[in-house]
Amino acid sequence: MNNIHHFFSSLQISLPNALFAIGAAVLSYVLMHGALVLFRRRLGRLSEERQHRTIAQVLRKTLARTGTLAIFATAVLIGLSVLELPEPWNTRLSHLWFFTLGIQIAMFLHRAVKIGARRYFTTHARSSDQQVTVAHTVVIWLLQTTVWVVFLLAMLSNLGINVTTFIASLGIGGVAIALAVQNILGDLFASMSIAVDKPFEVGDFVAVDKFSGTVEHVGLKTTRLRALSGEQIVVANAELLRQTVFNYKRMSTRRIVFTLRASPETPPALAGKVPELLRALIGKHAQLRFDRAHLKTVDQNWIEYEIVYTMLDANYDLYMDTQQAINLDILQMFADHGISAAPRPQQVLMQGSLHEAGAADGAAANEQVPDTRRTRFLNH
Structure with a gap:
């Protein structure tokens, strides 16, 4: 005591x-x-x-x-x-x-x-198999490291140690390291951007300016795609994000625009019925929504219709099957109504040279033909 x-x-x-x-x-x-x-x-x-x-x-x-x-x-x-x-x-x-x-x-x-x-x-x-990636781990590690670095600097400052010079030294060293490995750091931060922003993920089909394919792996430096022809495409993350990326897997609908041509000799009354006929044969498909069909162009060669519809399912194989069925129905419709898809026949006038024209005039005079010049017409 x-x-x-x-x-x-x-x-x-x-x-x-x-x-x-x-x-x-x-x-x-x-x-x-x-x-x-x-x-x-x-x-x-x-x-x-x-x-x-x-x-x-x-x-x-x-x-x-x-x-x-x-x-x-x-x-x-x-x-x-x-x-x-x-x-x-x-x-x-x-x-x-x-x-x-x-x-x-x-x-x-x-x-x-x-x-x-x-x-x-x-x-x-x-999907559940994409929850944890290397990029996610790096992001978490950097955030946690930042927390402890801030705590260490605050602790040193509380003990009376001047950390300004220390921070300046770290900044100069960091700039030197960043300049030395700027390409690697660019790809690394691009990988983090992909992990956080998620412009695409593993399994998505993407297309950029010069290549397209299915994403197989997103790494720290590169992203690997599998092209439709079978080869693997390896592209740097920073280079990939500098371009416009089209992610086709995230399409919810698919808008289809196509044209249909017919002979300009089609009677006006029959030509006016074609949009309604197209509406009927396209609208019968349950996987799509018919938008419009209009006679868009009329000239001496053909008349042209523009048809627009929206696939409610973005699956490409389904779209091709549907479009094929529509094309076959259109052929049958043309056959049933006697509509021709051939353009107007063309006439070409061919004239010879002046010497040939003079010889033709002499021969015509000897044969007592009243025309002073011979021409030929070719029908196509």
């Missing part, structure tokens, strides 16, 4: 003050532990409600990182805070407070980033 009294006396702490600090520490531990248990139970009930499920699950899994040791350390610091400590113990206690709370917050953020990012990628994944 005398030794304990001597220890508190050396720190200029009275025994009542010490007992009060111990009581405050014990009470703080009990209150924090009880509040944490109740808060976890409340989050568990909220996680079952659809309205608050996502946030509640993230908070519940994040608070799972709060252990008994962290609560005990915080309670001890609360008890030490009520003591009347002399310098430099008071300053050291503030450093301990910053370190304890800072590392706990960093652990919370570390856990929340991992859970939140994985939940985001899982929610936006198109």
